[in-house]
Amino acid sequence: MVYSFPAAQPKEESRRLNFNVTFTIANIPNANTPNNIIKLLNDLYRQSNLKEAFLNCHSLSFSPRATEASRIEVICSFKNDPTIDEVSVYNEFRDNTGKITELGQFSLNESSLYVNGYQEVKPNAESGLAGRENDLSFELNFTIINRNFTEALNDPNSPEYKSLVADIATMLTALYQNSLLKDNYRICQVTGLKLGSIKCTCMCFFDPTATNELVTADKVKTEFATGTNGTNLLGNTFLLQMDSLSVEAEEPVSPAKTEIPFWGIIIIVVGILIILFLISLCCLLTLLYLKKKKRGSYDTMQDRAGLYFTHQRF
Secondary structure, X not given: OEEOOOOOOOOOOOOOEEEEEEEEEOOOOOOOXXXXXXXXXXXXXXXXXXXXXEEEEEEEEEEEOOOOOEEEEEEEEEOOOOOOOHHHHHXXXXXXXXXXXXXXXXXXXXXXXXXXXXXXXXXXXXXXXXXOOOOEEEEEEEEEOOOOOOHHHHOOOOHHHHHHHHHHHHHHHHHHHOOXXXXXXXXXXXXXXXXXXXXXXXXXXXOOXXXXXXXXXXXXXXXXXXXXXXXXXXXXXXXEOOOOOEEEEOOOOOOOOOOOOHHHHHHHHHHHHHHHHHHHHHHHHXXXXXXXXXXXXXXXXXXXXXXXOOOOOO
């Protein structure tokens, strides 16, 4: 269901910046929900640090999910300001909704916010990836043939590397958010670029609890192929080598392990040694006591004078 709201024309002739803002509300939508959400978003950005460049939010759509929650997609428009990007739009939404928990009377899913495919993630402590506990993760490999691998792409901190990685991740997000796996999809991250035109390795994460449908490597591969016109074109930008696609299921993401510091290990070892020493000492004292007691009884029986009993009447 799509609700369109007229977009205000900017006074300047410069091109506007449109951002696709996607999030999930826990409330069941009613007839007033579209107007309420648009009003709340307009108020949010008009009171934010981006208020000078903000124009309006419009073109709201609902996507019902398997649960009572509903996915919301809105276009928010800004003046063509080079300081405004998906990160700043995301951060203002986050900071003005209690860390993505509530928008007015609507309760939000904390992990559901995306802006043009961007999502702030907390890396997994072990892998540095954005997987949550019990997420299904899949490694995707494919080759981009209309771009050349440059020396800058060897450096993950270079602007060229960051820009290309961000573009690929955004396109993968758009692909899966418009696929049959859209309700399960969480995020894709580029984990490596290699020489060979550009060989790209990505990790994509899916929530197995969002629907009753099982997410498999074959389904992830099929939706990628469908969204790229037979593994041919990604995001209308990157030409792909048709036989380069591979998808492998990884182990489900498990909770981050708590590592014991080195000094903690030393304390534990010392404690165990002290306990073993005390146990050994107790055993030794017990043996000595029993041996002494037995020896005293033997000496009494071997006394030359024998045992003397006083005269008693029986």
